[in-house]
Amino acid sequence: MHHHKDYKSLLEKTATYAKMGSWEVDLREQKVYWSKVTKFIHEVEEDYNCTLEQALSFYKDPKSLELITKSIEEAISKNKEYDVKIKITTGKGREIWVRAIGIPVFEDNECTSVYGLFQDIDREERKQERLHKQVQFINHVLKNTSVGIVLSDEHCMIKDINHGFTQLVGYDLKEA
Structure with a gap:
């Protein structure tokens, strides 16, 4: 059992350094948390809060939407981590390539949240x-x-x- 909280603060520090955003979907509260960098990559305001449905609405590219939806579903149902390259359309309407890494958290055989990293890889792609x-x-x-x-x-x-x-x-x- 790793200490979820310590891990998260470490992730935050590393992430900001590498222009990677972090995020979490809390399934119990049905809430989505985006770090500053994640909001910056999505080109939304710093006080932007969203539901999972709204978060998924940034995936206008059908292939990317299909891939991220499947990845999240398998994380929740099969405890499967993912690391995918997908396209999002930002709040300002730009289509960019991002890398999304997701890690499910299980308690008593139930997925309580999925958290991970979000990176802008557009220039490289x-x-x-x-x-x-x-x-x-x-x-x-x-x-x-x-x-x-x-x-x-x-x-x-x-x-x-x-x-x-x-x-x-x-x-x-x-x-x-």
């Missing part, structure tokens, strides 16, 4: 998306151009040859 698009574009160019392109490593070992190059020289990567 968008960087990944851009990178992914660039790689796709480069692959598309490599496959579909008639210009011969050879990719080699620093030891001049040939790593990849596109179709245009094999057309040009008349043999393929295995032979090269």
Whole structure:
């Protein structure tokens, strides 16, 4: 049995430091608690208080709503922790990527609350998306151009040859 309260204050300290918000859904009181950082990420006022239903209304993206709903349900019914990447639409209408970590608390085989962390990972996710698009574009160019392109490593070992190059020289990567 860990000391729930000590844990929570430690979480708060760590969280603020890492731009992570903390939160708790108290199932007995049917109340939702958001830390300052969590409210900041949602772009709502500091005195904003909400129900679980209102908290879920920030998930406008259907896939994200489905994932977070399922995660919370399984935390409550199966004592399953979760760590998910999802999109929320903030109070100011911006769609951003967040990471949500949830930890259920059980007393006498009953889930009394779920608490966890909330982190804005939008910049990192968008960087990944851009990178992914660039790689796709480069692959598309490599496959579909008639210009011969050879990719080699620093030891001049040939790593990849596109179709245009094999057309040009008349043999393929295995032979090269």
